[in-house]
Amino acid sequence: MDRSDHVLPWNLLPDSAEVGPDGQLLVGGCDLTDLAEEFGTPLFVYDEDHLRARCREAVGAFGDGVAYATKAFLCRAMARLAHEEGMHLDVASGGELHVALSAGVPAERIVLHGNNKSDAELIQARQAGVGRIVVDSFDELDRLERLHRADGLVPDVLLRITPGVEAHTHEFVMTGQDDSKFGFGLTVGDAARAVERARQSPAVNLVGLHAHIGSQVFVAGFFEQAIEVLAPFVNQSGLPELSIGGGIGVAYVEGETSPSISEWGAVVRRACHTAGITARVSAEPGRSIAAVAGVTVYRVGTIKEVPGIRTFVACDGGFIDNPRPALYGSGYETFVPRAVAAPRTETVRLVGKHCESGDVLVAEARVPEGLAVGDLIATPVTGAYGRSMGSNYNLLPRPAVVFVSGGRARLVIRRETNEDLLATDVG
Numbered sequence: 085m086d087r088s089d090h091v092l093p094w095n096l097l098p099d100s101a102e103v104g105p106d107g108q109l110l111v112g113g114c115d116l117t118d119l120a121e122e123f124g125t126p127l128f129v130y131d132e133d134h135l136r137a138r139c140r141e142a143v144g145a146f147g148d149g150v151a152y153a154t155k156a157f158l159c160r161a162m163a164r165l166a167h168e169e170g171m172h173l174d175v176a177s178g179g180e181l182h183v184a185l186s187a188g189v190p191a192e193r194i195v196l197h198g199n200n201k202s203d204a205e206l207i208q209a210r211q212a213g214v215g216r217i218v219v220d221s222f223d224e225l226d227r228l229e230r231l232h233r234a235d236g237l238v239p240d241v242l243l244r245i246t247p248g249v250e251a252h253t254h255e256f257v258m259t260g261q262d263d264s265k266f267g268f269g270l271t272v273g274d275a276a277r278a279v280e281r282a283r284q285s286p287a288v289n290l291v292g293l294h295a296h297i298g299s300q301v302f303v304a305g306f307f308e309q310a311i312e313v314l315a316p317f318v319n320q321s322g323l324p325e326l327s328i329g330g331g332i333g334v335a336y337v338e339g340e341t342s343p344s345i346s347e348w349g350a351v352v353r354r355a356c357h358t359a360g361i362t363a364r365v366s367a368e369p370g371r372s373i374a375a376v377a378g379v380t381v382y383r384v385g386t387i388k389e390v391p392g393i394r395t396f397v398a399c400d401g402g403f404i405d406n407p408r409p410a411l412y413g414s415g416y417e418t419f420v421p422r423a424v425a426a427p428r429t430e431t432v433r434l435v436g437k438h439c440e441s442g443d444v445l446v447a448e449a450r451v452p453e454g455l456a457v458g459d460l461i462a463t464p465v466t467g468a469y470g471r472s473m474g475s476n477y478n479l480l481p482r483p484a485v486v487f488v489s490g491g492r493a494r495l496v497i498r499r500e501t502n503e504d505l506l507a508t509d510v511g
């Protein structure tokens with residue numbers, strides 16, 4: 085098909101995507117139209133085999149210790165899946181820790197992050213026996229010492245270092261620069277002071293260093309740059325572990341490309357080798373595991389044509405199930421599940437049902453001719469930082485999530501109900 089027809093680029097769909105006999109999209113052998121009938125819309129559909137393949141790829145690329153960053157997408161099924169495929173889990177709050185533990189993931193395979201961990205979170209993690217706590221600040225070291233005086237527990241910790249490297253990504257997800265709320269700055273000398281302090285502290289067992297330069301980073305070279313900057317410090321510390329965090333980007337729209345997890349791992353390993361780093365190197369991918377595995381299916385409810393300006397297509401979801409366009413101006417593609425390979429010759433604006441003009445899912449959404457009220461419309465590459473960053477704005481119940489594989493769908497998060505909205509309302 086001619087590219088000028090703007091057929092949906094196939095690389096944006098999950099591994100198992102195929103065109104069914106009537107031109108419809110099948111994922112994991114399941115017809116999205118049938119899934120929408122059975123589970124309702126909006127619906128998150130994840131290709132389970134795709135998730136498993138990416139987890140295995142990460143373990144292959146980085147070896148034992150590589151952790152799935154659960155902030156990208158977490159529920160118990162996802163936690164179990166990542167654990168079964170050999171990954172550790174990176175959690176960034178007591179809530180993520182609770183879900184991971186309740187999924188049966190052994191505490192020693194969990195890494196706790198956070199720039200402002202509460203006493204309660206530190207107690208929860210230390211008592212559970214998490215494998216690593218990534219210490220982010222001197223205040224956190226104070227807190228750990230205070231807690232240690234009360235219970236004597238000594239967790240294994242990494243120190244989060246801010247290397248002063250600016251990865252070119254959206255400023256909200258750029259974390260390696262000096263001017264950051266995260267970690268101990270290398271250039272200002274905090275990193276050296278933190279290593280000294282942690283070494284002398286009875287409250288922690290310092291085993292390594294950590295640096296996360298940002299998310300949705302397309303150029304693996306930024307990781308090389310970070311490793312080059314960190315190497316003298318890492319080597320001088322003599323600590324046995326280094327985590328380079330997550331961050332490798334994924335393609336969201338036509339024309340984008342990104343390194344695979346294996347390519348990213350090879351770049352990181354090579355850079356560490358060149359820099360003489362002998363510490364065991366690991367990583368924490370989130371987006372690159374989950375993003376392309378997921379698609380979101382909506383139903384079109386209202387179509388409004390503004391003559392000479394544009395056509396608004398309103399669906400039954402919105403920026404509560406995918407806040408990335410509103411937060412970062414992120415682009416997405418659209419397709420119609422009944423005709424996934426059809427030329428997308430028309431451009432509309434896909435919006436949600438919330439009370440804000442900023443409730444835009446896809447500003448320039450390509451759709452095939454004849455899109456009508458009642459049709460399904462879907463956005464690919466929504467498996468990461470979609471539902472996990474969602475909210476209940478306008479008290480819309482949050483969507484269900486299904487995992488599909490081998491022609492079968494299993495519900496892993498049920499759709500919220502109006503009763504769920506009252507579950508915490510004690511007034």
Ligand SMILES: Cc1ncc(COP(=O)(O)O)c(C=O)c1O
Pocket residue numbers: 153155156174197296298299300329330331332368369370371372
């Ligand atoms: C400390 C840390 N590790 C890992 C990740 C995962 O990053 P990504 O999903 O881009 O791979 C993040 C994301 O913000 C993070 O803050």
